[in-house]
Amino acid sequence: MDNLLANLTISVNEKLYVKNPETSDLGKKIIENSIILIHEIGFEAFTFKKLGERIQSNESSIYRYFESKHKLLLYLSSWYWSWIQYKLVFETNNISNPLEKLSKAIIIVTEEIKEDVSIRHIDESILNKIIICEFTKTFLTKEVDEENKKGFFLVYKSIINRITLMIEDVNPNYKYAKTLASSIVEGSLHQHYLKEHFKTITNLSESNSISDFYIDLIKKTLL
């Protein structure tokens, strides 16, 4: 399964880049190192100039791939959610029991990514950390509606819709399947953040997992 994913090229909305970074060495270097640099200094302090210095390339060359750092973050997010969606589809496909299927989906969507899975230039573990800290910022902007229309959040919404269907499969009478699904996906990012920075307002820790909380929650809510 991991090998399958490693060989897969994850495709991302074309409007997010000027030139597809997957088509060149420089492009891949941009992706690889932007992930590391954003993680190191945070998205606010991250600039194309700094990235250029790190990869021994020029600011202007990076602009040939991405219009802005916001688009780059949208690209990284989109890539991340596509990757999660593949995992979600492959790993739940053969599960027939609805509750078991939903539980597996919750694990995939909420668990911390600990290992760098692949041979690829993308370190999924660091990307996961970026998503926790930065993903919310991609849509909390004045341009959301516009960018939503352009399809920049399609994969993210698609994951939530898949989970919604799984919830409905467990209990077709539950009135808030969509809200529950979107709460799990966004809420788990938030709980990961609390675990790191606001330990006093979460019960979750290394030993007490986020997936357990949500699986307990859906069992009590849906059964």
Place this chain on the structure above:
Amino acid sequence: MDNLLANLTISVNEKLYVKNPETSDLGKKIIENSIILIHEIGFEAFTFKKLGERIQSNESSIYRYFESKHKLLLYLSSWYWSWIQYKLVFETNNISNPLEKLSKAIIIVTEEIKEDVSIRHIDESILNKIIICEFTKTFLTKEVDEENKKGFFLVYKSIINRITLMIEDVNPNYKYAKTLASSIVEGSLHQHYLKEHFKTITNLSESNSISDFYIDLIKKTLL
């Protein structure tokens, strides 16, 4: 009760301002109009220069009250959560039934603020909208830990702790009281945002309230 609140001066961590905006006309104008302007153009596009133009004052004068727009947003957030905390304490104080008490708390924390409550210079309804769009950004920064130590998020955490206690009062055996409480507070902001910008991934709407979802959730989870 509304009158009581209207006359109350809500106090905010002193480290958040250079000069207390409550002590002068200009200060109050800054608060009043920053809320309106941030709501209009979003926090990213908001600058002290633009605010100065709007209130016919000077950029440099605004810097005498707040070090940066980030501190100003922290101030507004802190003010908002203090105000919510007052409502929470006053309105749940005399309720003895634990479930009823928790339900009331959930309504206070999750409901949309529709009316501008007071005679004050602060429009709570618009402030509520800002919190929905911008509050998360106050802590998703590289400076969180530092600012958390300085107590910038104390009121927010205090609200979550109060709700945690109420949850434990309903069911002392529930293992995730803190996580549930923090999920409700942050999650409701997120659901309000979805209602506005991503309608397809929430069941909530004008007629289907966020409070109902969470009250249903806690009943199923705790009873």
Place this chain on the structure above:
DNA sequence: CAAATATAATAGTATTACTATCAATTACAG
């Protein structure tokens, strides 16, 4: 090997997020 394409280097612009200085106004204290 020539032409096309990709990348690098440099320069330039408007805006942001401030700091510093000094002048003008207002407040308030004796």
Place this chain on the structure above:
DNA sequence: CTGTAATTGATAGTAATACTATTATATTTG
């Protein structure tokens, strides 16, 4: 009601950001 302090306003200046444009130099490919 006047002098002093405090507040506010106006102006200027700085380093950094988020780009665009232009030209030069590599590199690829047909």
